[in-house]
């Protein structure tokens with residue numbers, strides 16, 4: 001799915017997006033679309049009437065627990081996490097009727113993979129390699145969110161990550177900037193449509209700006225230090241794609257980038273995002289991220305957030321953040337509190353404060369909030385407004401498309417629905433974990449467990465044995481979480497294993513439901529181990545000993561170390577946290593109603609010590625070779641590769657990719673593109689999907705280039721014996737890269753092209769870039 005084509009397909013008007021249809025590397029210049037002129041007039045009129053105090057209120061963003069009538073009356077800018085339509089209307093009425101200038105509040109929410117209709121977690125959705133999965137999710141999420149009065153979603157999260165230890169890898173589209181860009185565009189278009197002022201649309205906030213996906217050690221919020229070229233080649237592209245697709249707002253990140261916190265970073269916020277890319281929406285800080293930039297006072301009882309130490313105190317933190325480009329402060333209130341003082345001291349400028357307010361008002365006008373500030377409460381409390389039959393069906397399709405078949409020895413799968421099935425394991429009859437982290441207003445009771453899905457799809461007997469616990473006992477109400485031994489998390493003891501073995505012995509086939517619980521993924525949930533927690537491997541071994549055919553179905557939010565699982569299991573299905581229809585979707589795949597076609601959006605290591613391991617790494621002078629000493633290998637690992645690579649995934653049928661043809665072996669740096677075509681054939685006996693992937697490599701460049709870079713892909717459906725020709729077009733934006741001065745360069749020379757069905761194989765040809 002070519003990004004430029006996707007942008008067009010999704011209905012973005014060229015005029016509205018400036019540089020969006022040009023290369024990712026081409027700089028967009030700020031253009032106010034003609035229709036926006038009236039908005040600009042209204043913004044300026046309103047701004048000219050505002051007092052400094054009102055402006056400082058407008059840049060304040062409060063949580064549901066913070067907002068009071070007094071804030072609304074004073075003209076607070078935004079509120080997040082409030083989902084009760086009556087309360088939303090209440091505060092909006094106060095703002096509209098009792099504040100001096102009647103400026104509506106922008107209500108926001110973390111609708112990440114669904115509001116009530118919960119879709120697969122974003123890492124799962126990315127496995128579909130089908131952007132319509134993400135677009136449908138965002139479309140339904142926007143409609144349901146808007147129904148209760150929300151007009152901004154803190155999504156998409158587009159943080160490229162090579163860090164499976166990091167719990168938040170679940171929220172993005174994995175390790176590749178191109179895949180993340182395509183999914184970012186799809187989510188923005190789903191949420192915003194062509195006009196986020198529409199009643200069923202919301203404005204997207206792209207987060208977390210920027211490089212939040214690469215925290216040292218995989219620990220959330222931790223330092224990020226990186227070269228200019230990595231920042232621009234790996235981490236910025238999905239943000240640029242989202243902005244070009246029209247994303248109206250951006251959230252700056254908690255982490256420091258090269259020593260400068262994301263929400264006090266003039267270079268990333270103002271120089272790149274606003275000036276270079278022409279972004280005219282607003283940037284809100286992440287939760288207390290402005291306060292966290294200040295040094296911690298010597299005595300800190302109840303002193304509130306602090307830490308980075310790039311500001312001495314609250315006022316300096318406020319000044320740094322605002323002057324760097326942060327327009328709206330979430331939860332902490334330093335800009336509002338110290339703004340007057342900072343203005344009189346000349347530490348912030350009126351021009352900059354006005355710019356921040358102008359950006360916020362611009363988004364509010366575009367969102368139509370001045371004309372339609374209130375929510376229709378009757379509709380908002382009507383159960384028919386949520387989780388409709390067709391939305392559920394869409395969630396089921398999405399989950400099926402997102403599952404990845406990792407192993408299928410001896411055609412263990414698909415299972416026979418007429419045979420007796422023993423469902424075994426901590427996640428076998430589990431609704432809660434199907435929803436994954438960031439479940440919005442999803443309800444456990446809405447979710448279909450694997451057992452329920454399997455029962456509905458089987459004509460044979462189905463039994464269930466949990467075998468061991470799925471929850472830990474350490475989810476405390478007060479956020480005090482004692483460090484856990486890995487085996488304390490879930491599946492702590494084997495007392496239920498005998499019953500599980502007996503159930504397996506009594507059945508024809510076994511489905512083992514294993515993985516992580518949803519509390520182990522998402523924000524502030526880093527792990528130092530990547531294997532199956534607790535005694536789950538022992539459970540596999542016990543089931544294996546019965547000799548019954550079995551499949552391991554995995555529910556999890558990060559790449560796991562599956563080395564032992566793969567060695568002991570004939571079949572593995574990666575289901576991720578599949579959402580509200582998870583059990584039905586998994587049953588669809590297990591019994592062959594749906595032929596799995598997902599591919600991994602992230603590498604699965606053999607061992608945690610390989611991390612970071614990712615397909616698009618740079619080459620070294622001594623490439624890894626396990627048979628020889630003086631090179632880049634681990635002495636205790638018999639392989640240089642991940643266990644399962646980016647782009648990998650099996651099917652119940654087989655495919656061949658052949659006949660790679662380039663229409664030209666020369667590309668002019670400023671000329672027409674090069675077209676690559678291949679034939680993809682279903683060589684098996686079932687209808688199925690294949691994801692054809694195009695990678696490039698630049699073997700000689702001024703800075704060492706990744707061994708492969710994904711530049712296009714297409715998921716195609718083929719009947720048995722059917723062949724389709726798949727065409728990709730590359731141009732100079734695909735072969736160029738950013739250097740360490742931040743310049744986008746297209747260098748003359750050879751470009752290798754690989755087309756295949758994963759990042760590790762494929763047909764190869766080359767062309768030459770000439771000036």
Ligand code: BGC
Pocket residue numbers: 080110154207286287523
């Ligand atoms: C997270 C953001 C989220 C915000 C508001 C923060 O802790 O990092 O991703 O949007 O909270 O809920």
